[in-house]
Amino acid sequence: MEHDDLPFPLRLLYLILVRFCGWLVLLDRSTASKNAELLVLRHEVAARRRTHPRPGLNWADRWSSPR
Secondary structure (H helix, E strand, O other): OOOOOHHHHHHHHHHHHHHHHHHHHHOOOOHHHHHHHHHHHHHHHHHHHHHHOOOOOOOOHHHHOOO
16 A cells, blocks of 8 residues: 555545534534524625625626526
8 A cells, every 4th residue: 555545545534424423413403503503694694795795787787697
């Protein structure tokens, strides 16, 4: 086994393990904690829209956009 082949499988195994543990944590969470996270994420999106509003479209943009 070469030295270069060893890190990739270990990194892959680590990433799989981290994702799997994350899914297990999500399964065990209560509805209240999920609702709290959604509330925080919605607040972040609203704050970002206030600080970075969408650019206004002119007639050429509207004409060329797909319908």
